[in-house]
Amino acid sequence: xxxxxxxxxxxxxxxxxxxxxxxxxxxxxxxxxxxxxxxxxxxxxxxxxxxxxxxxxxxxxxxxxxxxxxxxxxxxxxxxxxxxxxxxxxxxxxxxxxxxxxxxxxxxxxxxxxxxxxxxxxxxxxxxxxxxxxxxxxxxxxxxxxxxxxxxxxxxxxxxxxxxxxxxxxxxxxxxxxxxxxxxxxxxxxxxxxxxxxxxxxxxxxxxxxxxxxxxxxxxxxxxxxxxxxxxxxxxxxxxxxxxxxxxxxxxxxxxxxxxxxxxxxxxxxxxxxx
Numbered sequence: 001x002x003x004x005x006x007x008x009x010x011x012x013x014x015x016x017x018x019x020x021x022x023x024x025x026x027x028x029x030x031x032x033x034x035x036x037x038x039x040x041x042x043x044x045x046x047x048x049x050x051x052x053x054x055x056x057x058x059x060x061x062x063x064x065x066x067x068x069x070x071x072x073x074x075x076x077x078x079x080x081x082x083x084x085x086x087x088x089x090x091x092x093x094x095x096x097x098x099x100x101x102x103x104x105x106x107x108x109x110x111x112x113x114x115x116x117x118x119x120x121x122x123x124x125x126x127x128x129x130x131x132x133x134x135x136x137x138x139x140x141x142x143x144x145x146x147x148x149x150x151x152x153x154x155x156x157x158x159x160x161x162x163x164x165x166x167x168x169x170x171x172x173x174x175x176x177x178x179x180x181x182x183x184x185x186x187x188x189x190x191x192x193x194x195x196x197x198x199x200x201x202x203x204x205x206x207x208x209x210x211x212x213x214x215x216x217x218x219x220x221x222x223x224x225x226x227x228x229x230x231x232x233x234x235x236x237x238x239x240x241x242x243x244x245x246x247x248x249x250x251x252x253x254x255x256x257x258x259x260x261x262x263x264x265x266x267x268x269x270x271x272x273x274x275x
Contacts, residue, residue: 056120086159
């Protein structure tokens with residue numbers, strides 16, 4: 001009799017626990033709802049807009065028009081809740097350090113310093129790094145690496161950081177999507193430094209940024225020392241070239257094999273030859 005009671009109690013407890021877990025999962029995603037998603041929009045250079053499926057959005061590293069780069073920042077981008085700036089170079093801070101005004105409403109948050117922030121349902125952590133040599137000495141080579149988490153997907157935008165360190169690895173933790181400055185002339189990171197970022201952070205998806213766009217820049221207005229992407233890209237495996245500047249993903253759609261993902265730049269970007 002006692003054994004029968006113990007078995008019945010165990011069965012009831014198991015059912016209760018299973019119902020509780022199922023209820024908790026439904027509370028996170030909603031019964032019958034599609035999984036929450038992340039939408040990335042590549043503008044150009046090192047600038048991305050990132051949106052959650054609930055409508056929260058952030059912009060990382062907008063650039064100032066025709067400063068070093070041979071193209072304009074596009075007009076008419078959707079309003080964003082926060083702008084994240086990795087360092088005070090005009091191709092990453094929209095020219096703010098040089099006195100230019102970012103093209104968003106005054107209530108838009110502008111984040112430049114390490115710390116933890118919540119932007120709607122977007123969790124943001126800024127981690128102090130250091131700009132790659134020999135650039136940025138005029139402002140102490142500060143550089144903030146941005147870790148962004150949306151719907152269980154972790155994205156990291158490195159800015160112009162130098163080689164990876166143990167402290168960076170420890171603070172970043174798991175990385176699903178890594179946005180890294182890569183070009184065939186190795187303007188910011190050297191070849192072995194790129195590979196070390198990949199090896200130590202093990203991102204599922206690597207997104208190159210901060211390279212020359214030959215369809216936007218003539219030889220005369222091309223940034224000095226900045227290369228195109230194709231030379232580096234030709235040496236890589238599992239490369240996926242998108243035919244668009246936007247991409248949407250949820251946690252369950254992350255690929256099982258690491259891949260390199262290349263965006264088209266925004267069609268709103270105007271080249272110097274069209275100005």
